[in-house]
Amino acid sequence: MYQLILRRTGRSLLAIIGVSIVAFIAVRMSGDMERFLLPPDAGAEDFARVRHEYGLDQPLYLQYLFFIAKAVTGDFGTSWRWHDPAWTVVVDRLPATLQLAAAAALIAFLIAITVGPLSAARPGSWIDRIGRVFAILGQSMPAFWVGLMLIRIFAVDLRWLPSYGRGDLSNLVMPAISLGWYAAAAQTRLMRSAMLNVLDSEYIKLARLKGVPEFYVIYKHGLRNAALPVLTLMGVQWAALLSGSVVIETIFAWPGVGRTIVEAIFNRDYAVVQAGTFMMSLIFVGANLTVDLLYGVLDPRIRNAR
Amino acid sequence: MQDQATRRPEPLLVVDGLKTHIETRNGVVKAVDGISFSVHQGEIVGLVGESGCGKTMTSLSIMGLVPAPSGRIVAGSIRFAGKELVGLGEREMRAIRGRDISMMLQDPLTSLNPVFTIGNQVAESFIFHRRKGEAPRSIKDKVVEVLQRVRIASPERFFSSYPHQFSGGMRQRVSAAIAIAPQPKLMIADEPMTALDVTTQAQFLQLLRQLRSETDLSIIYITHDLGVVARLCSRVIVMYAGHIVESGAVGAIYKSPAHPYTRGLMNSVPRLGASRGRLFQIEGQAPHLQNMPPGCPFHPRCREAQDICRQELPPMTDIAADGHRAACWFPQKTPLNPVS
Secondary structure, three states: OHHHHHHHHHHHHHHHHHHHHHHHHHHHHOOOOHHHHOOOOOOHHHHHHHHHHOOOOOOHHHHHHHHHHHHOOOOOOEOOOOOOEHHHHHHHHHHHHHHHHHHHHHHHHHHHHHHHHHHHHOOOOHHHHHHHHHHHHHHHOOHHHHHHHHHHHHHHHOOOOOOOOOOOHHHHHHHHHHHHHHHHHHHHHHHHHHHHHHHOOHHHHHHHHOOOOHHHHHHHHHHHHHHHHHHHHHHHHHHHHHHHHHHHHHHOOOOOHHHHHHHHHHOOOHHHHHHHHHHHHHHHHHHHHHHHHHHHHHOHHHHOOO | OOOHHHHOOOOOEEEEEEEEEEEEOOEEEEEEEEEEEEEOOOOEEEEEOOOOOOHHHHHHHHHOOOOOOOEEEEEEEEEEOOEEOOOOOHHHHHHHEOOOEEEEOOOOOOOOOOOOOHHHHHHHHHHOOOOOOOOOOOHHHHHHHHHHHOOOOOHHHHHOOOHHHOOHHHHHHHHHHHHHOOOOOEEEEEOOOOOOOHHHHHHHHHHHHHHHHHHOOEEEEEEOOHHHHHHHOOEEEEEEOOEEEEEEEHHHHHHOOOOHHHHHHHHOOOOOOOOOOOOOOOOOOOOOOOOOOOOOOOHHHOOOOOHHHHHOOOOOEEOOOOOOEEOOOOOOOOOOOOOO
């Protein structure tokens, strides 16, 4: 088990370094920072001075090495726009993004874990049909459209929920639903098909032959085996929920990391983009690592593998 | 062994005119089509036949686990220890299933849940079937004890191990432990040795015999292996295309099988010492259970078939006074000679 953790952690580190390189290069390819810092009539020597000040006149690989050397100490540079350390800018907005993504993931998880097994246990029943309609809707409607429709119905017409900002739970409901619906749909369908497969297996037959009540057959013997593929999907979706939240954060004026990164890209705020992508990749990788380790907890065959 | 049946008045299990049909898109499959047989306490009965002849569906009918909603018991009765099982509610059936009647499945590699410990899976047999007035002991003790009964050397180690850590033979012992744990009266073993190698099979047969003599357990042993039946069972029932074609004491049937199908089966078993000619084979294929021919189900493949065989289903008739019965218009009376 320790070996497993060690190996997976090593792989995760590699992934983070890779992401940081790509982000570092990509943001520099998107445009020059100094054009935002200097007035339109600035001369060539002004440009050279600013480039030197920010170290932009160095070769790219040296710039990267400087960046990494500082980053490992937690220093991602200063945002020229916010005049704060870039890391602080991102960290301040992290709770909002995490809260939204977690709420969406929780909605998806709860729906998948109830509707999925139940529809698999009785294919063609009313719960299976409702689940199917729900899934088709979720998978075919883009999140931003769901968001707009929810605003239209529940904020404009019914006036039940606030349409923007972050505050109490009522602010969270609509963004979380628009963000989580797609994930819920995919997870429910996958849970259903994985469960159908599992319910067809011999050990389920034996459990029934033993006289195990159907509830335990499904939720004890079935769920733990059917959970593995769904868990993989959840890991991938956690990433999608975080990045997808950029759109939802914009629609609902949710003060999160996604919106901040988008603004930083437009402003060529290199430091914030780098700190933000680093943070995101940390979360992605963390999620995938958690999934990998959960495999081991759920399936003893993986736990005992070399 | 032979007279065990006559000694005991009331059989443990009486199946009478059982018909289990399955509706498919292409019509009704008559998987079990009117079979009757009984099993006495402490008796090991072999249920023999080709794949798809209705052996497994018969056992699922007894267990009350015919795959719904397509499958259904359409007629007949199953009486177990004096109680009618057909039409019993799920709750009552579950109290019997796995407790009074248990079942072992074919493949020990797939019939144990890979994500739970062996102790956990054996314990379920106790947890869901607690008997009243039982001496209160911890579940773990009971599990260890039952693992010992199936001759597992270090039950303590097994308790917290997972199925994938053991060989097929050991896993089948665990399956046997699960089956006998609730002290059932009847155990149905559905080809439990198919996945085992020959030496493991011999040990496993030994184990089944011991279990029977220790607990007076009745066993229905489903197989297509006539050699195993000869070594294990006292009585044999031969099924063909959803019907019972012959039944009786093992000795009688092996010596002089009356039904042409049974004769064909016996002749297709390779024998030591027989000359090495081509092995006998029953011509043709088993009929598709959807469009069964009228008359005797075996007539398209039968060399002795006459007009009546194509028109009327032969009833089970007595061949000898010892309970040897067959469903054939022209039963063979001569002993079987080894093919030469």
